[in-house]
Amino acid sequence: MKNIEEELWNYLDGLGSEQERERISHLIATDKAYQQQYEELLSFNNELESIELDAPPMAFTYNVMETIRTEEASKPLKAAIDNRIIKGIALFFIVSILALVGMALATTNWNSVTTGGLKMPADLHLPSLKNIFNNTALKGFVFFDTVLALYLFDGYLRRRKPVGDM
Amino acid sequence: MQSKLTDIELIEQTLAGNQSAYADLVKRHQRFVFTLALRFTKTREDAEEVAQDCFIKAYRSLQSFSGNSKFTTWLYSIVYTTAMTFLRKKRLDTSSIDDESNLIQVENRNAAFENNMAENKSRSYYVNQAIEQLMPDDAMIITLFYKGEQSLEEIAMALGIEPNNVKVKLFRARQRLKEKLERNLKHEVNELI
Numbered sequence: 004m005k006n007i008e009e010e011l012w013n014y015l016d017g018l019g020s021e022q023e024r025e026r027i028s029h030l031i032a033t034d035k036a037y038q039q040q041y042e043e044l045l046s047f048n049n050e051l052e053s054i055e056l057d058a059p060p061m062a063f064t065y066n067v068m069e070t071i072r073t074e075e076a077s078k079p080l081k082a083a084i085d086n087r088i089i090k091g092i093a094l095f096f097i098v099s100i101l102a103l104v105g106m107a108l109a110t111t112n113w114n115s116v117t118t119g120g121l122k123m124p125a126d127l128h129l130p131s132l133k134n135i136f137n138n139t140a141l142k143g144f145v146f147f148d149t150v151l152a153l154y155l156f157d158g159y160l161r162r163r164k165p166v167g168d169m
Numbered sequence: 170m171q172s173k174l175t176d177i178e179l180i181e182q183t184l185a186g187n188q189s190a191y192a193d194l195v196k197r198h199q200r201f202v203f204t205l206a207l208r209f210t211k212t213r214e215d216a217e218e219v220a221q222d223c224f225i226k227a228y229r230s231l232q233s234f235s236g237n238s239k240f241t242t243w244l245y246s247i248v249y250t251t252a253m254t255f256l257r258k259k260r261l262d263t264s265s266i267d268d269e270s271n272l273i274q275v276e277n278r279n280a281a282f283e284n285n286m287a288e289n290k291s292r293s294y295y296v297n298q299a300i301e302q303l304m305p306d307d308a309m310i311i312t313l314f315y316k317g318e319q320s321l322e323e324i325a326m327a328l329g330i331e332p333n334n335v336k337v338k339l340f341r342a343r344q345r346l347k348e349k350l351e352r353n354l355k356h357e358v359n360e361l362i
Contacts, residue, residue, distance in 0.1 A: 012340055018321075047347060050296050051315045059203040059217055064195045067224045068188065074225070 007037060011044050172197070176240035183231060191231075195224050198241065201317060202248055208308035209252035210259075211301065219255050223248045238326055245313060245327040256305065295357075299349040307342035314339055 013019045014027040030037040172179060172193040182190035202223055207216035227247050234243055300308050313319045313327065321339070325332040 008344075009340060012343065018336075047343075047350075050292060051311065051343075051346075053293055054296055054300065054312075054315065055293065056200040056204045056316060057207050057213075057216075059199050059220060063199050063203070063217065063221070064192055067195050067221050068192050070221065070225055071188065071191070071228050 007040055008044070011037070011041050014041075015044060015048050177236060180231060180234065180236075180240065183228075191228055194240075198244060199224075201241075202244065204316070205245065205248045205309060205312055206252055208300070208303075208312055209256055209305040215255070215259075219248075219252050222255075223251050226251065239319075239323065241317065242319060242323045242327050245317060245319070246329070249309065249328055252305070252309075295350055295353055296346075299346050299353055302349050302353075303342065303346060306338065307345055310335065310339050310342050311346060 010027055011031075014024060014031075019027075027037075031041045032038070172190070174182070174190075174193070176194065176197075179190045179194045183194070199220065203216055203220045206219040206223070207213065210216045210219055223244070227244055230247075234240065300311060303311070310324060310328075313324045314321075317324075319327065321332045321335045324339075325335045328335065330338075
């Protein structure tokens with residue numbers, strides 16, 4: 004059960020169904036208690052509507068824009084470069100590589116390959132895989148790579164900003 | 170002179186690299202954001218810092234503004250979170266409630282109140298004074314509802330609560346404000362007698 008004040012605030016705020024609003028309107032017109040409280044709340048409501056906003060210092064906008072400009076200027080080059088430029092450079096390299104591969108394929112004498120023109124040296128021996136993986140230098144290299152990968156991954160996780168921060 | 174473009178148009182221009190469009194947005198909303206910040210911080214210096222921080226955060230995240238809600242609703246949610254963070258930090262920095270600086274602040278407030286007694290002040294002055302004495306949440310809801318052109322649903326979105334909760338909070342905030350206003354005016358009348 005709502006009290007008079009709550010009903011009147013809903014009425015003043017324009018809340019509630021049409022029926023409810025008509026009922027309150029009728030009560031204000033006929034009931035002295037409703038009428039008195041309505042007038043009091045209406046006057047209070049008007050006062051709240053007329054409150055004035057505080058003004059920040061004159062240089063507020065300038066200070067905000069200056070901070071933004073300083074931040075923009077100190078952005079790392081990587082972030083400041085337009086993505087389209089990076090994509091353009093990538094496209095140039097891809098086209099160049101494809102053109103080189105195409106040229107290489109076009110100038111290859113395929114007949115010499117099928118007729119056995121490509122001969123491997125007789126004394127060519129591939130190194131044993133077992134020997135490679137037993138090599139201490141290789142183990143060290145793999146260990147170094149693993150540590151480096153973990154370090155970079157940690158750096159990436161630290162840099163990542165939480166999503167939905169605002 | 171303020172721009173006649175809408176908030177959305179100004180945002181589009183800002184995202185296209187026009188920083189002066191963002192300056193127009195700041196000019197348009199600075200008074201309201203500053204007032205909201207002041208409801209929390211209670212001092213103009215801190216309010217300026219919080220308000221400035223809000224506009225910078227909004228600029229940084231402007232790309233994430235989807236346009237599903239009003240820009241102001243989105244901006245006020247930033248004000249709310251920034252001001253809350255500021256208050257939490259401030260509470261951590263403050264060692265005790267009855268330390269020297271708080272005493273000085275209370276004394277200054279009382280002195281200011283007494284000094285203003287003789288002046289003939291408008292009723293809106295007392296309303297503003299009573300709002301200042303409210304809890305930040307209450308003061309913010311009242312300001313958003315009456316001066317921010319925000320509906321209950323939009324306030325709910327800005328504060329991250331249910332619209333029904335906003336309705337209840339607004340009702341209670343107005344009750345508390347009315348009580349404070351009556352008490353302040355009574356105090357003033359007694360002083361004059």
